[in-house]
Amino acid sequence: MATDEKSVAALLDVPLKVAIPLQKIVPWAIFGVVFMGLAYYFVGAEQGATSIFSGMSIHEFVHDARHLLGFPCH
Amino acid sequence: MVGQLVFRGFIVGIVAGLLAFGWAKTFGEPAVAVAINFETAQHEAEAAAAVAAGKPRPPDDPVIFSRAVQSGIGLLTGMVVAGAGLGCLFAILFAFANGRVGNLGPGPISILIALFGLISVYVVPALKYPANPPSVGEPDTIKYRTGLYFLMMAISIATTLGALRLRRSLAPRYGSWNGSLLALGAYLVVIAAAFTLLPGINEVPATFPAVTLWNFRIASLGIQTVLWGSIGVMFGYVGAWASRQ
Numbered sequence: 001m002a003t004d005e006k007s008v009a010a011l012l013d014v015p016l017k018v019a020i021p022l023q024k025i026v027p028w029a030i031f032g033v034v035f036m037g038l039a040y041y042f043v044g045a046e047q048g049a050t051s052i053f054s055g056m057s058i059h060e061f062v063h064d065a066r067h068l069l070g071f072p073c074h
Numbered sequence: 075m076v077g078q079l080v081f082r083g084f085i086v087g088i089v090a091g092l093l094a095f096g097w098a099k100t101f102g103e104p105a106v107a108v109a110i111n112f113e114t115a116q117h118e119a120e121a122a123a124a125v126a127a128g129k130p131r132p133p134d135d136p137v138i139f140s141r142a143v144q145s146g147i148g149l150l151t152g153m154v155v156a157g158a159g160l161g162c163l164f165a166i167l168f169a170f171a172n173g174r175v176g177n178l179g180p181g182p183i184s185i186l187i188a189l190f191g192l193i194s195v196y197v198v199p200a201l202k203y204p205a206n207p208p209s210v211g212e213p214d215t216i217k218y219r220t221g222l223y224f225l226m227m228a229i230s231i232a233t234t235l236g237a238l239r240l241r242r243s244l245a246p247r248y249g250s251w252n253g254s255l256l257a258l259g260a261y262l263v264v265i266a267a268a269f270t271l272l273p274g275i276n277e278v279p280a281t282f283p284a285v286t287l288w289n290f291r292i293a294s295l296g297i298q299t300v301l302w303g304s305i306g307v308m309f310g311y312v313g314a315w316a317s318r319q
Contacts, residue, residue: 011314012181019173020075025166028076032166039159043152049220060138063208064145065152068102070196070205070294072219 044071075319079165082312083305087161090304091154097300098153102293103145108286109207110141116209116279157301164191164305168313180313188306194234196298199227202269205294207286211277219275229268237261 006014044066046052047059059066059074066073121131139148167187168180175183203223211219241257248256278287 006318008311008314008318011179011317012310013179014314014317015177015179016173016317020169022170024076025169028080028169029166032080032162036159036163039155043156045220045224049217056136057138060144061148062152062155063139064103064106064149065098065156067106067205067207068098068149068290068294068297069152069156070200070298072203072206072211072216072223073208074211074213074216 043069048073075316076165076169078319079169079312079316080162082315083161083163083165083168083309084158085161086305086308086312087157087159087164088154089157089308090161090301091157092150093304094157094297094301095150095153098149098293098297099145101296102290103149105207105286105290105293106145107141108283109209109290112279112282112286113209153297153301157305160191160301161305161309164188164309165312167191168309172313172316180317181310184310184313185306187309188302190234190238192298192302194230195227196302197295198230198265199223200291200295202226202272203275205291206278207290209279210282210287211275215275215277222272222275226268226272230265233261233264233268236264 042058043062047056048066049072063073117132117134125131164187168184171183171187172180175186178186203219203226237257237260240260241254244253244256247253
């Protein structure tokens with residue numbers, strides 16, 4: 001392929017001619033949304049408004065990140 | 075290909091989380107420290123008043139992790155986990171947008187996703203329900219406040235997606251400029267309605283230092299900007315790399 005000769009930086013501004021088909025994106029999209037949801041949930045809300053695990057150790061451990069990322073903490 | 079993008083998004087997100095930690099440590103933690111001293115002083119004053127009135131001293135909050143852990147490895151963990159989650163989602167948004175949005179290369183697309191993401195996931199929800207340091211907010215209303223915050227976030231994200239869709243359908247008929255303005259107008263109407271209809275939350279203690287509150291909120295905005303911004307810049311390179319594959 002001719003594009004192999006180009007450096008990555010040179011391709012930053014070159015539009016993609018063929019988009020990735022939606023069927024290939026959807027399974028990963030489900031994974032991405034679930035993973036992002038879990039990450040945000042444990043940093044942002046677990047052992048605050050709702051609890052999956054009992055106790056306060058997750059809440060207390062990510063306490064500062066929860067406040068500084070803008071989530072209501074306690 | 076999409077799996078490769080997601081994996082790289084995960085790595086980029088972790089790096090962004092480390093950068094956000096650096097920002098949080100430098101600009102956020104001083105305000106958190108002031109807020110926690112305020113909280114401790116308030117609790118001590120309440121305890122002294124209770125003892126003076128002949129009542130039992132209210133219990134201190136149990137210390138599970140020291141402040142050093144909370145402001146160190148705990149803060150780092152929170153930032154990195156949030157960054158990793160954001161990075162994965164970013165990869166999905168990029169996979170969808172790349173080649174579908176105008177005539178833009180992977181670099182500008184990545185930056186646009188970061189900009190729209192920062193505004194819809196953080197800035198707009200925070201304009202209604204701003205970040206609060208420790209000792210701001212009644213513990214009794216945490217469920218209510220968290221519910222409202224996530225509701226505002228959902229409305230904000232849905233409105234951005236709706237406006238982008240609207241712009242796309244209006245552009246052929248009214249032209250790119252007018253179509254964009256109409257979509258922006260519709261966006262502002264919905265957000266203004268949400269800001270007006272959702273209840274306000276004002277639980278800042280009367281004597282809490284205003285400067286600390288301001289510094290804390292600005293630090294929070296900075297952290298989110300570093301998080302989204304660095305993912306946007308780094309993922310531009312990931313996208314350009316993907317073009318070669």
